[in-house]
Amino acid sequence: MHRPMITMLSILIILALSVNAQPSSSDLISQVCAHVPRKGFCESTLRSDPRSEGADTAGLAAVALALAASNATDNAAFIGRMLGGGGDGWAGGSLDPAVEQCLSDCADQYVDAVEQVEASIAAASARDYGGLRPWVKAAIADAESCEEGFRMEAGGHQMLMSRRNKVFKLLCDTALRIVELLVLA
Numbered sequence: 001m002h003r004p005m006i007t008m009l010s011i012l013i014i015l016a017l018s019v020n021a022q023p024s025s026s027d028l029i030s031q032v033c034a035h036v037p038r039k040g041f042c043e044s045t046l047r048s049d050p051r052s053e054g055a056d057t058a059g060l061a062a063v064a065l066a067l068a069a070s071n072a073t074d075n076a077a078f079i080g081r082m083l084g085g086g087g088d089g090w091a092g093g094s095l096d097p098a099v100e101q102c103l104s105d106c107a108d109q110y111v112d113a114v115e116q117v118e119a120s121i122a123a124a125s126a127r128d129y130g131g132l133r134p135w136v137k138a139a140i141a142d143a144e145s146c147e148e149g150f151r152m153e154a155g156g157h158q159m160l161m162s163r164r165n166k167v168f169k170l171l172c173d174t175a176l177r178i179v180e181l182l183v184l185a
Ligand SMILES: *[C@@H]1O[C@H](CO)[C@@H](O)[C@H](O)[C@H]1NC(C)=O
Pocket: 067, 070, 071, 072, 074, 075, 163, 164, 167, 168
């Protein structure tokens, strides 16, 4: 074999060994997120939470669900502030009636989403991963209804909730994908 080839091989072997030598939870995060379509989102989300440190796969699923729950709560509060007038840069106190209607529908949907994600957290702590899925899927459907309401009735203001709906759905989807790993295990 050529010398550069041997050097290359030994570097690869050393790299492979050193990766295996220290299975830390950040490696687990990479492994788990490799099964999630939005890998980058999954990794940065899980790494940003101190509860992920040292967590096993079930623990990472619980972190993703907890983040989805606090995001849904945050979205519900944001909608409440919008409906209350003022806050979050909304100019003036009077909302376009179509926008107000969409927001009040979204408020109901996020109240439901918070409850559903909380139910899924209860299922996760009982290791009832099959029972958990319908709750998370229902929560995703709520965010989709919120988005759809805006699209149908208040096209010009669609961006108001789009990013929040999207991030919430990604958090839910991340949790579902991690749970799939637990079900398959
Ligand atoms: C939820 O997601 C929205 C949209 O990205 C973000 O603005 C908000 O800070 C998040 N809240 C929580 C508590 O994760």
